[in-house]
Amino acid sequence: MIAPAPPLVRAEELARSGDVARAVVAAHEALAAGDTGPRTHALLAEIFLAGDFFEPAIESATRAIELDPDCVPAYLSLGLAYDRRGGMWDQSVLVWHELAEVDPGLVVAHVQLGEAFFASGFETEAIEAWRQALTIDPHNARAMYNLAIAALRREGMATALPGFRKAGELDPSQDGFFFRLAGVYDHGVPAPDPDTVEADRVSRLEAAFALALEDDLFSAMDLVRLVLAEESDEADALALAGHLYLKQGAVLEAMAVALRALSVAPKTPIAVYVLGTAFARHSTLNRNAARVFGALASAVPDHPMSHVLNAESLLGLQRYGDARAAYERAVALDPTLVRARFGLAAALTIAGEHALARHEIRRAAYHDTRRAGEFWRLYDAYTAGEGGRNDS
């Protein structure tokens, strides 16, 4: 394996930390030191892109691809640079198409290709690309959001709303909100082994939440049952049981335990959340969801997700203006919340404000790509492969 030159390593560290200016300097030092391979140019493209310097990003990414036509991270940066610069949708489509051929299993290539097609007015091709993305990864929320917006444009909100809800279920923001309401955070410490948890209610409940955070649903439920065996009206335990039922698609069960929780402790936020989500997932109970999420948005006004959930239920009631206002509040609280951006795009589409809707879709795509850390994942894989290629 070729050991990278120190300037390149420094440039990578600075780029990962977001220090664009110093990362550019370090990357140029790497080039001056003779590190002129595709990896350096791909890194430089990403650094320029992070600073919104689109033309230099295009130049660097193009150079990387000239040196190595299989440099996947460079394709990503090139396509993103074309997309964000604007007015270059034809080039963007070509790049994403090329990337999808270089790495056919790369979901983001198909998602981005769809978005480039959509921006160019080729909706049928866009839908095909997003469907291909879901074929590769059925849990890709962004492809689902895009398909829901396409369905909205063609067939209206009644047809599109289930798609938005499904995308929301796939979106990590949903569970994140539940645990935020429960006051449970991921501190990087693994959940305890259920067999070693202290046999008291508090310890068991804490461990159950920790296990649920790690998606160990069955172990979490085992501990919840132990808590309820001791105190069957423990509201937080009932609400957590509801969350676990929701994760397994057992909507009516979740509804029953959430209603029980609220009958003993009416102001348990996580029980309110579980009840609203159960209502939202049932085809005939959207009106009830709107009441519950409206109350939750009033009770938790400082979290964007409470407004997103409220907005989605308002869409189901055809209160599009109120839904738009709720989405706007969510975006104001967290401009990086992808689900809020896509939802706002839907509300703007219904209002006939298509230019603003497209802007929101572009912002959603930007933030989704960043939160997924796509570039660094591809760059690290490329770097690891580069060492292997040079060994052979």
Added chain:
Amino acid sequence: MVHDATEDLFRALAKRDPAKAIDVVERVRAGGMAQDRLFDQLFAPAMAVLGGAWADGELDEYSFTRAAAAADQITSFVTAPSAARDTGVTVVAGTMEGDSDAVDKDVTAAALTEAGHRVVDLGTGVRPAAFLERVGETGARIVLVFAQTMAAATAVVRVHEMLVAGGRDDVALLVSGGPFRADGRLAHAVGAAGVVNGAEEALEIVGRAARRGGGAG
């Protein structure tokens, strides 16, 4: 009585007997409870009892799941109908001749249909005469013309002229689209009664017509 009914409903669900559960619902409704109160005052309390029975250990996991399935089967009996009632209002909608944009039309038409209005969607590139013909066939009193280009928007005056010439000046001509949003005078210039900005405004305007009974077709 409602308390007894709640207990009866819970028992029926716990025994996985949807037929018995429906009987309970019907009994309560026959006793005078309005349809829109059944969920809050009967179903939800019974479900809370069901949740408590699971938490107490009175119901095991399997029984709880079966009871939930029974509850799912009766939700339509305790909720209002999900499909909106037919309002009797007919709207003829279409994108003006010379314009092929369908998005606003499709979104608005779908919203109006979902709200229970009858929408006759003529598609895109619609000739002025087609609006008049369809009004005659359906008895509609609202025509909604979409136009996203300036040329198509100004051409909407031909729809107005057609309606007047056909003796249908009782029909409300509404317009929608970017040109009308940008120039507030354009709608008046083409003889339109108003501008619809988005699906929600269309719902408000047509809803008002439905309540007045003036748009019945």
